[in-house]
Structures are given as C-alpha cells and as structure tokens.
Amino acid sequence: xxxxxxxxxxxxxxxxxxxxxxxxxxxxxxxxxxxxxxxxxxxxxxxxxxxxxxxxxxxxxxxxxxxxxxxxxxxxxxxxxxxxxxxxxxxxxxxxxxxxxxxxxxxxxxxxxxxxxxxxxxxxxxxxxxxxxxxxxxxxxxxxxxxxxxxxxxxxxxxxxxxxxxxxxxxxxxxxxxxxxxxxxxxxxxxxxxxxxxxxxxxxxxxxxxxxxxxxxxxxxxxxxxxxxxxxxxxxxxxx
Amino acid sequence: xxxxxxxxxxxxxxxxxxxxxxxxxxxxxxxxxxxxxxxxxxxxxxxxxxxxxxxxxxxxxxxxxxxxxxxxxxxxxxxxxxxxxxxxxxxx
Numbered sequence: 001x002x003x004x005x006x007x008x009x010x011x012x013x014x015x016x017x018x019x020x021x022x023x024x025x026x027x028x029x030x031x032x033x034x035x036x037x038x039x040x041x042x043x044x045x046x047x048x049x050x051x052x053x054x055x056x057x058x059x060x061x062x063x064x065x066x067x068x069x070x071x072x073x074x075x076x077x078x079x080x081x082x083x084x085x086x087x088x089x090x091x092x093x094x095x096x097x098x099x100x101x102x103x104x105x106x107x108x109x110x111x112x113x114x115x116x117x118x119x120x121x122x123x124x125x126x127x128x129x130x131x132x133x134x135x136x137x138x139x140x141x142x143x144x145x146x147x148x149x150x151x152x153x154x155x156x157x158x159x160x161x162x163x164x165x166x167x168x169x170x171x172x173x174x175x176x177x178x179x180x181x182x183x184x185x186x187x188x189x190x191x192x193x194x195x196x197x198x199x200x201x202x203x204x205x206x207x208x209x210x211x212x213x214x215x216x217x218x219x220x221x222x223x224x225x226x227x228x229x230x231x232x233x234x235x236x237x238x239x240x
Numbered sequence: 241x242x243x244x245x246x247x248x249x250x251x252x253x254x255x256x257x258x259x260x261x262x263x264x265x266x267x268x269x270x271x272x273x274x275x276x277x278x279x280x281x282x283x284x285x286x287x288x289x290x291x292x293x294x295x296x297x298x299x300x301x302x303x304x305x306x307x308x309x310x311x312x313x314x315x316x317x318x319x320x321x322x323x324x325x326x327x328x329x330x331x332x
Contacts, residue, residue: 017269047326056323057244063319064248064312068255071292071308101326105319109311115290172269194272221243 017085017128017165017172017199018110021118025179032175033123039131040104046097055098058224062093063102067109074205082202085168087133088161089210092140092227093217099227100134124175128168136164141231150218153228154211161210162203169199248316255308260301 024032047055066086073081090099104126110116117125143156173195177188185191217224289295289307297303 019269023273044326048328051327053324053327053329055327056320057241059323060316060320061244061247061251064316065251067315068251068308068312071255071304071311072258072261101322102319105322106315109315109318113289113314114292114307114311116292173272176269191272195269198272 018117019121021120024121029120032127036123036126043097043100067106076201084209088136088164091134091137092214095227095230096134096137100130103130128171132168133164136160154215157214158207158211162207165199165203165206169195
C-alpha cells in the first residue's frame, strides 16, 4: 500500500509544463490569454473551412489518447520525470489547426476537473503546449518539403516534436522568469536555462514516443494521418 | 466507427496497465521550481478530482484509474461535440 502510494505520486504530482495559479503575474496571465485566444480563433476558422464532419470522431479519440498519455510520467534522468505532451503527434494526425483545438480541450479539462494547470495561467499553458506544438507541424512541412522518403519524414517529426517541447519550455521559462514570484530566485537568467536543460532531456522522450507512434500508424493505418495529407497538399481527402 | 471504439478500449487498457509504472520523480517545471526553493500555492480552483484522484476512494490505484477513465471519457465527449460544431455537414 505504501509502495503503491509512492508509485502513484508520479501520476498525482504532475505538471510537466502545466503552470499552476500563483506563479505568473496578472499582466503576463492577461497577455498570454490574449495571444492564446488569437491563435484559437485563427485555428477555429481554419478548421471550419477545411474539415469534413468525419473529423469529429478522430478528434475525439485522439484528444482522449493525449489526455491518457499525459497521465503517465516516464523517468528522464537525475530523478526527474516527464510525460508526453503529444502536440506534434496530434498535428500529424489532425493537421495543425485541429491539433491546437484538440490540445486546448485536453488542457481545459485538466484545469477545470483535475486542478492540473491553473485557471488564470490557462492562456499561458495553451500557448506553451497547444499553440507551439500545433505550429511544430510547419517545421515538419518545411523539413520534408523536398523529400517523400518516410525515413526523412520520421526524422523531421523527431526534430519537430523535440523542438516543440523545448520551445514550450522556453516560453514557460520566460513567463515564470518575468513574474515577481521568481524574481528573488534570479528571474529569467535562472528559469530559462533550467527549463531548457530539463526539457531538452524530456523532449527526447517526447520525440521518441511521437516518432514511434507515427511510424506505427503510418504502417498500420496510414489513412488516419490527415496531417500528412495536408502536408502533401491533399487536404481534406483522407479523413476516413 | 468500430475502429475508434477499439482505439478507445486500447487507450483505457493501456492506462490501467501503465499507471502503476508511472514515474514518481518530480518533472521538468516541478524540478526547476523545487531547485529555486519556491513554494507552490494551494490552487485557487481545486477541481472535482485534484491530482487525478477521487477524494472519496482510499485505494490510490482504483482512485486514479476511475479519475483517469472519467477524464478520458470527458475529453472524448467534449472533443466530439466541438468536432461536430466546427466541421461542415457532409454534402451528400
């Protein structure tokens, strides 16, 4: 029973980049809300004009998957753990715009029902995890522009998913670093390098899991990878 | 549709198996915050199931599994409704 409790701490004390309330200054919370809402409106409009109705069940199941995956922390190194964020995975599965919405739904349910990530810091969390990860799609697109080889595609996904976690951590480091709670500890000069160091490692886990998931889906159910269809200019045709 | 149902069952099954193996170590942000000696405040909003547990159930595994299953189904439902709302009806 005691062992069980210790083991479950991994699940219960969980906020890889989920910033709790109280860490960010009101000004930063408001700014991040404004930026996040801007991106959400943009994604919402893009999804409206491009996606057929048959996206709905795929959006539902992949969001549920990401929620479940975020509960499982994996050990990294030096007594630190991380979990899959899953944004790059969603963007390959759903395309960047639906991925941003999907991740936002996951973050919203975590904040509302599980107190994982704050309510006031919700805008920052949406930006750090949903928006940046959704936009990592365009890095995959840029890297695979001149190549149709799947090995290069998977390498690009590895790079993009690693970078999505690192850039999210950079944004998080800046947000907490510029907030008064962290100013005594040294501000951004301390928070940014610390966040980058740990998330460069956590990102390797993210990249490995994302690449494995995508390559398996590519082998078993290639029709599901709508993001890839968008990548290759066959938008809206492949949603089953 | 059957494929999606199968995927959902696999997700819940994997969750049930993997929860006991989840790492208990502090994660990225937690680690940084700890190293800087900053205390986490009591959350403003505690949610219904703080820290992915049901407060009324003592067994941590069952408590977390139930909270996790609830969360998976909740996200599934909300994402489906949003998906229906933002996509065009099929032109058939």
